[in-house]
Amino acid sequence: MSYDGVGPRAALRSVAFLTAGVLTVPALAGCGSDDDPAGKPLARADIARADRARITDGGTLRWAVDTVPDTLNTFQADADTTTARIAQAVLPSMYRMDSRGRPVRDPHYLDSAEVVDTEPKQVVLYQLSQQAVWSDGREIGAADFAAQWRALSGRDTAYWTARNAGYDRIEKIERGRGNLEVKVTFSRPYADWKSLFTPLYPKEVMGTPDAFNDGARKKLKVTAGPFTVKKVDTEEDEVTLVRNARWWGDPVKLSKIVLREVPRDKRVSALSAGTVDLAEIDPSAADRVTAAALPHSESSPLAGPGAHRSAADALRSWAVANGSDEEAADEELSARRKLRRKAEKYARQQKALSGFEVRKSLEPAYTQLALNGSEGPLADERVRRAVARALDREDIAEAVLKPLGLPAEPLGSHLALAGQAAYADSSGALGKQDAKEARALLTDAGWVPGGPVKEKKKETEEEAAGPEGESESDSEGGDDGTYIVGEDNRNGDSGADDKSPRDSGTGTRQGGAPGAYAPKGTAAPARAGGARLAKDGKALTLRFVLPSGPGSDTLRTVADRIAGMLDRIGIGTEITKVDDESYFKDHIASGDYDLALYSWPATAYPATDARPVYAKPVPAADGSLNVEQNYTRVGTDQVDQLFDQAMTTLDASERSALLRKADSRIWAAAGSIPLYQRPQLTAVRKDLVNTGAFGLRTPVYEDMGFLKKSAPGPKGSPGAKSGASPDGD
Structure with missing residues (x-):
């Protein structure tokens, strides 16, 4: 999700972001007026906007995705x-x-929807568009709503559903004055009713358990959007969408969209080879695309294989290649040939990449530091609060976002992003960074200086330096699972002293003026951090679990900064790198960590979707602890009650107030600390328009396409402020 990952809204927040985007970002929205304190999104969508008249009719968009899905049913767990x-x-x-991540009625399907009664029960009346039809010609109507409700209500366990939130509150669905009028009666008030029936599947998919469980895994015979599914090809690792001949909206510009599975660390090659036109990429790949677009005289001469070889290196290589030691000369000549081939490949790729540009925004998701409160030192709220008070969240956000030219502001809410109705900065409930107060909290918890500190084995030079060399995976970096963006040692690195349990080999922050950084490789002065703390003969050291796959170097940058901040208040960190495949399942979900970094999707329906993430864990019948999606294991009865109240409060302003109060309590409990909204970087062909970095808004698929050859380029230049759209992007 970067180790960061999310699930579609159908299985909302069932898991955090995993590697390679195993899960998806859910729909975002908010309910409420524009007068609330939510403000505006930090970054607009950047979608290379162009009028439809300038777009050619036809063409195939090849879009890089992380996976070919195991199912086309968004309401299933996989x-x-x-x-x-x-x-x-x-x-x-x-x-x-x-553009603000708030729900707006889609007029293609819905003429109106409103709460028409609240007493004795809540009733919502939907008036469907008369033009809206399934691809087989049948009207979209009440029967489809009723079939989806029955499948997702949770009453029939034969349906293998990932969730039933909201649908379980529906008492009945009736046809109104005609098939296009749908009357939904709730057994209990439900504020997030707008979250329902998005997406809406035909009754052919939802009508029986067999159809639901298996019928829509690889095929969707009946659809009702601008496109329809032609083929899911697991051998070629791609999904082909073609125009829906019965689409009643604006004519679809593209003939076809091919969603092609391309690993994150192979996307530069795919772009340069011309096999994809659109791909989300990591910062190092974005740097390459940006550099390729510059005039040759402006591009960096120090890029690509061999770029860091000095004149002395070159002279030494020549001497060995022409020396009397024939074996050494042969090896050197072979190495020089390999280097030359790599440089030639790099140059060819850069030339091809000049046809692309990078579009930037912020994802509808945020990265957090998770503190496992189930056992160990972090079971004590005072220790969790001390960790939180030690963090300079502004420094972390700047390290990740500022180099990308994106707004570098720390996130102030667990429940919403800036611009969404429920957003408010509630971090004051925890307090600002204060090392003195953090130390006082630790002292109060019984952790004092002078305890035994076990020496941790230092990393090898290879581990400390991180991934280097000129392989493609090195240059292209991470994936949506480990996609915490930023670059190691960019703007320096807030390291700890040389007695810290970590020894990354990166630059370290010296004592003295805040923000002063020593050059890379400079050893920190002895005892630069706080004296190591201990209690009952045991040192205060927290296990910081990180993934080890491609792109984890940027995740390590964030972790190293956090470790340095904790070192200064006497807390040691032991960084453990694990396989990407096991990172979430075997460590985060199972509770085998003290500290971890992963991401959650934003949601406009936090009363429904965020509750299981912050619900107080309760003992299950078998004696185990039911944590739902609360992988920090930190929760309170009061937070649960506030969520429950918000879920039944139909007044938007009152609901937002309840959610902000809940967020303040979540901050105070210090189970998770939001750090920053995740960056969204997308490489786009220069003649491809109305697509790119979508930010919070839903893409308009019928408007995507390629510019006519005679048409000028898209409006705006790449960046977070370009590509304004009709709804404010």
């Missing part, structure tokens, strides 16, 4: 990012998201 993307293009959604 649905992923690509599942949600396909659903957006081929299925009805009663509400789509605007």
